[in-house]
Amino acid sequence: RYQRRVHGIQLMEAPKKMKAVLRKDEIGKDISVEEIPVPVPAKNEVLIKVMASPCNPSDFYMAIGAYGVPGKKPKPPVVPGLEGSGLIVGVGEGVSKDLIGKKIGMICESFDFISYYGNWAQYTVKRLEDIYVVKDQSMSFEDICYLYVNPMTVMIMWHIIETAKHTGVIQTAASSSLGRSLYRLCKKKGIPTINIVRRPEHVKIYEELGSTCTLNQTDSDFEAKLNAAIEKIKPTVCFDAVVGDLAGTIIKAMPPYSHYYCYGGLSGKPIPNVEMVDLLFKRKEIKGLWLSEQLPKIPKDKVIEDLDFISSDIATPTSCFKQNIVKKYLLEDFQKVLAEYSKAVSYTHLRAHETSLHLVCRLLLEKKKK
Numbered sequence: 590r591y592q593r594r595v596h597g598i599q600l601m602e603a604p605k606k607m608k609a610v611l612r613k614d615e616i617g618k619d620i621s622v623e624e625i626p627v628p629v630p631a632k633n634e635v636l637i638k639v640m641a642s643p644c645n646p647s648d649f650y651m652a653i654g655a656y657g658v659p660g661k662k663p664k665p666p667v668v669p670g671l672e673g674s675g676l677i678v679g680v681g682e683g684v685s686k687d688l689i690g691k692k693i694g695m696i697c698e699s700f701d702f703i704s705y706y707g708n709w710a711q712y713t714v715k716r717l718e719d720i721y722v723v724k725d726q727s728m729s730f731e732d733i734c735y736l737y738v739n740p741m742t743v744m745i746m747w748h749i750i751e752t753a754k755h756t757g758v759i760q761t762a763a764s765s766s767l768g769r770s771l772y773r774l775c776k777k778k779g780i781p782t783i784n785i786v787r788r789p790e791h792v793k794i795y796e797e798l799g800s801t802c803t804l805n806q807t808d809s810d811f812e813a814k815l816n817a818a819i820e821k822i823k824p825t826v827c828f829d830a831v832v833g834d835l836a837g838t839i840i841k842a843m844p845p846y847s848h849y850y851c852y853g854g855l856s857g858k859p860i861p862n863v864e865m866v867d868l869l870f871k872r873k874e875i876k877g878l879w880l881s882e883q884l885p886k887i888p889k890d891k892v893i894e895d896l897d898f899i900s901s902d903i904a905t906p907t908s909c910f911k912q913n914i915v916k917k918y919l920l921e922d923f924q925k926v927l928a929e930y931s932k933a934v935s936y937t938h939l940r941a942h943e944t945s946l947h948l949v950c951r952l953l954l955e956k957k958k959k
Contacts, residue, residue, distance in 0.1 A: 609710030617653030636679030670708035757824030
């Protein structure tokens with residue numbers, strides 16, 4: 590499965606064996622670091638020496654076998670790790686040798702879960718359309734490794750806002766790294782936001798960021814505050830990563846012709862109390878937003894344009910997308926990553942980014958230095 594029997598042109602030295610996190614069952618009970626063959630790039634593919642890979646909610650669920658739906662889940666054995674950064678060390682047929690030695694960001698084959706080959710490994714292979722050669726080759730691997738999942742999701746959200754001419758936004762799970770990036774981008778673009786969090790300290794953080802409308806969903810008067818904020822700002826789009834009762838409350842309160850997008854389900858619950866009147870007569874729309882499905886639909890040149898914007902933004906003092914890395918792990922210590930992540934899991938919250946330091950925690954997997 591892992592040693593492809595095709596011809597690849599490898600120009601930089603690479604071993605025949607490598608270490609990788611391997612899930613060998615359907616439910617994540619049999620998962621460990623194994624020694625497997627280094628993959629060989631096929632036509633239009635590159636071999637990458639992985640330097641860093643973050644742990645996102647999707648990675649956590651992939652590791653425990655809970656990501657995706659029947660028919661779209663990868664069949665074991667699976668190497669987790671949706672995105673990452675690395676160095677191109679080999680190329681397959683049809684790929685320019687000039688790419689050898691380039692720093693790149695990468696994402697797994699979008700929506701092709703059956704052949705899922707992740708980045709929690711010392712080496713990986715990727716198709717040309719699933720890598721991004723950063724313009725600034727001095728950019729750190731730590732910054733490159735998170736260019737795709739959260740930032741590109743935010744960019745898709747922004748294109749929705751821009752295309753539909755939405756003049757106000759509601760977002761839940763606003764204290765997450767994605768939520769903060771969306772808030773900062775909307776603020777730069779002059780779009781007001783209603784930012785919903787679930788802890789008093791998160792309200793304070795948003796106030797320090799300059800927000801004039803941050804609501805704590807656990808407050809007894811939350812619904813009244815939400816209705817007042819909607820009456821003032823009149824948002825017509827919502828991006829929700831929580832779902833459950835909160836989603837039903839938001840959809841009911843939003844103006845006619847509003848659009849609601851679900852991009853996560855931290856509550857673990859369905860959307861209740863959605864009334865026919867809202868959908869039929871008030872023309873409110875409920876949709877899903879899944880990066881793995883949306884990204885392949887975007888022309889490659891537009892993806893590169895967005896990634897150029899994201900990577901250049903990270904270098905600025907007022908960055909929308911810059912992440913504060915507070916924890917790092919070696920590849921061999923991936924179980925500590927999963928344990929750290931599981932501590933943050935509850936029916937109302939799944940984010941490893943929130944710590945007592947109020948910093949964005951990116952759990953990185955790094956190859957042990959020799």
